[in-house]
Amino acid sequence: MRKAYAVLAWIIAGAVVVQAAAIAFGLSGLISWVQDGGVLDKAVLESGEVSFAGVLGFVVHSLNGQFLIPLVTLALLGVSFGVRGRRPRVLAAVLVVLVAAQVTLGLTAPAAPYLGILHGANALAILLVAVAAARLVRPARAPAGAATTGVPAAGSAPRAEQPRGT
Ligand code: HEM
Numbered sequence: 001m002r003k004a005y006a007v008l009a010w011i012i013a014g015a016v017v018v019q020a021a022a023i024a025f026g027l028s029g030l031i032s033w034v035q036d037g038g039v040l041d042k043a044v045l046e047s048g049e050v051s052f053a054g055v056l057g058f059v060v061h062s063l064n065g066q067f068l069i070p071l072v073t074l075a076l077l078g079v080s081f082g083v084r085g086r087r088p089r090v091l092a093a094v095l096v097v098l099v100a101a102q103v104t105l106g107l108t109a110p111a112a113p114y115l116g117i118l119h120g121a122n123a124l125a126i127l128l129v130a131v132a133a134a135r136l137v138r139p140a141r142a143p144a145g146a147a148t149t150g151v152p153a154a155g156s157a158p159r160a161e162q163p164r165g166t
Contacts, residue, residue, distance in 0.1 A: 001082035002137040005092075008076040009134035012095065015069050016127040022060040029054015065106055073099045076133070083137060091133040098126045 033052035034040060044050055073095050080092040105119040 001079060002139075005076065005079050005083050005088055006134045006137050008072055008079060009091075009130050009137075011072050012069060012076065012099075013127055013130035013134065015064055015072065016123050016130065019061055019064055019069075019123060022057040022064065024057070025054045026057030026061065027054070029057065065103060070099055070103060087136055088133065091129055091136065095126065095129050095133065098122060098129060102126060 029052045030040070032054070033050075038050070038052065040050065073092075077089075077092040077096050080089040083089075102119065102122050105115050105122060109115040109119055
């Protein structure tokens with residue numbers, strides 16, 4: 001369960017990086033298309049017929065943001081109940097709240113562009129909490145020398161408490 005928890009948390013962290021890359025790809029392509037004479041207005045947007053290098057970035061961002069990330073985050077919360085300790089559950093619950101806010105901000109930002117500022121900043125919070133969650137359950141490293149002798153090396157301090165899972 002600890003392994004599954006760590007893998008899911010790393011997937012969320014990686015997905016945030018994909019989100020940033022996808023939206024940068026999409027916006028770069030859109031700006032380039034406009035510079036080449038493309039005109040974007042409501043009718044063109046709603047026609048769904050716009051095509052430029054980078055349009056896939058918007059599609060990836062939308063699908064990843066509305067489906068993949070929320071599903072993986074809910075899976076992380078479910079798996080957290082099989083991991084010993086309170087902190088894995090708390091971090092998973094925090095991620096559920098942050099991701100719910102992120103999706104809401106993403107969907108409402110076109111109506112209130114200033115929400116886009118929160119959308120970008122909140123993505124970094126999701127990344128940090130996901131990395132903290134993944135590192136929380138990493139296996140304790142054996143002290144130097146313990147692998148061969150089974151005895152902790154002189155002067156090595158015991159690690160801080162690690163949540164143990166099943
Ligand atoms: C956990 C990370 C993220 C999630 C879950 C997420 C989710 C979403 C969602 C659901 C939308 C609406 C898409 C649509 O209407 O089809 C959206 C739009 C947007 N997001 Fe994100 N996003 C994330 C990260 C980011 C990051 C890191 C950036 C940029 C730094 C960003 C920038 C934008 C922009 C500019 C839009 C408006 C353009 C569009 O609708 O495609 N997002 N996001």
